Amino acid sequence: MSDLGVLSYYLDIEVRQGKEALTLDQSAYTSKLLEWSGMAECKPCVTLMEERLKLTKASTTAKVDATLYRSIIGGLRYLVHKRLDIAFTVGYVNRFMEDPREDHWAAVKRLLRYVKGMVDQVIVFPKTSGTLP
Template identity: 60%
Template sequence: MYTRGAGKTRVVVGVYVDDLIITGANPKEVGAFKEEMRRLFRMSDLGLLSYYLGIEEKQGRNAITLGQATYAKKLLEKAGLASCKSISTPMEVRLRLSTKSTTPTVDATMYRSLVGSLRYLVHTRPDIAFAVGYASRFMETLRQEHLVAVKHLLRYIAGMIDYGLVYPKLSNGVNNLVGYTDSDMGGDVDERRCTAGVLFFLGDMPRVPAIVFVSGGGRRQGEALIVDHFVEFVRRDGELTEGPQLIAVLLVGKAAEKLASHHYEF
């Protein structure tokens, strides 16, 4: 990501291979940058951003919506669940999986591929963050019960295929950043480690997908199983390190405000 200018004249450019996402508070500055790029390189202006790296974007007058419905449908086809019967919860209540399971082994390559794809889907689906993080713990010791939990999650996605993130325009100027966290206090049946979730709100809307941690007791350490789009959180000795946490709050707040206030162009 690159920036030019400051304040209301700032232009932000996201680069992936030969694709650019250009945004800024001032349309004139954005237009001038695009004209400059056309003079220097052969490029096409595709207008407002609508699809990028599997993420669909719908831009309206009052809100921006992000989703991955097409990506989710392809994932269901890969798993052989394109016409499955949907369910209403991403995971069974009080589900406790173990690395010491004695159920039959499963195809490790398929399991890891499905979980990896689900981790990318979390970008616009915070409702599945915990379930995906939980399934990610068993990448080394794969058993039938672990695959059953992943298929349960996929059946939930099949029924909620159009879910995504909505960033409404902040018309009243309320942009207080508030965070919440909770822990299950030793819910891991194998090592008695804790799982904690974190959720941030900017104004009245959630702005950051739930982030799942595994905290170690004593000297043991755990890392984030699900990371948000901007920064990786690390939990050590039961507490979040102060530096990454403060940086994350600033980055997430600024990014969310930009999404709520401006259109992205491709």
């Protein structure tokens, strides 16, 4: 086994190790996901979902491309590892992967607009003195 040096990038997560903190950043992955979904130039929003949104499997709206829908949901599921605030909404739209419809896609697009507004958020782990309380 050989030493590859300080960890800087792992599974689309940029790792920055400083004297004061360790930072995890997925902004590059998030930007790629937005670009791939066609939402790179969208206007960001501050809420994840519409209030009291009710989606059903029995929707009668037009069908959407199931492959694209599943791919975007898969990308969002990976993003949940760092962005726990989107976990419920991703799980909710995940229920409709079998037969996605226009109203399901609209909810995913709203979620992507929320993610667009939070692209630059990072997780910071401050270094401590190493003593337990």
